[in-house]
Amino acid sequence: MAKESENKNYKVIAENRRARFDYFIESDLEVGIMLTGSEVKSLRTGQSNIAESYASIEDGELWLINGHIASLPNAGVFGHEERRRRKLLVNKRELARLWQAIGRQGMTLVPLVMYFNHRGLVKLKIGIAKGKKVADKRETSAKRDWNRQKQRLLKQNG
Numbered sequence: 001m002a003k004e005s006e007n008k009n010y011k012v013i014a015e016n017r018r019a020r021f022d023y024f025i026e027s028d029l030e031v032g033i034m035l036t037g038s039e040v041k042s043l044r045t046g047q048s049n050i051a052e053s054y055a056s057i058e059d060g061e062l063w064l065i066n067g068h069i070a071s072l073p074n075a076g077v078f079g080h081e082e083r084r085r086r087k088l089l090v091n092k093r094e095l096a097r098l099w100q101a102i103g104r105q106g107m108t109l110v111p112l113v114m115y116f117n118h119r120g121l122v123k124l125k126i127g128i129a130k131g132k133k134v135a136d137k138r139e140t141s142a143k144r145d146w147n148r149q150k151q152r153l154l155k156q157n158g
Contacts, residue, residue: 009118014048019110021140023129028112029098031062032089033124038080039069043122048114055088055109055126057099062088064111064124088124101128 019025035043042048047070056063064086071079090098101107112125132140
């Protein structure tokens with residue numbers, strides 16, 4: 001895992017805000033991602049979306065599936081497919097831990113945030129998650145509404 005001071009110095013490219021509403025995130029992991037040059041240029045302009053994507057382990061490798069990175073019009077012949085599968089980089093021990101987590105019933109790998117770290121490398125934070133039921137989603141939304149109302153009351157009376 002990265003040090004705490006390193007986590008504060010990053011630029012967010014894309015965030016999956018819906019993931020925390022739809023899933024219980026039990027733990028998260030920072031992974032690298034294999035990209036082409038035109039993909040990195042496109043990410044620097046902020047043209048990506050990971051809201052509908054997920055991670056999967058296939059043939060002993062971790063893949064990001066359905067992640068969208070817009071193509072650049074001036075990339076020419078060296079462009080890329082927008083929704084291609086991208087390999088995620090983890091070590092064998094972390095991959096084994098993820099494989100065991102997926103083996104449990106209802107667990108899935110959800111991309112949470114894509115960002116440039118303090119060294120300028122593209123990283124992806126994936127969460128080991130369990131799906132929420134409709135009642136759990138209602139409870140989450142009620143808590144969020146109550147916290148907003150509480151903040152308004154404190155602001156008015158405070």
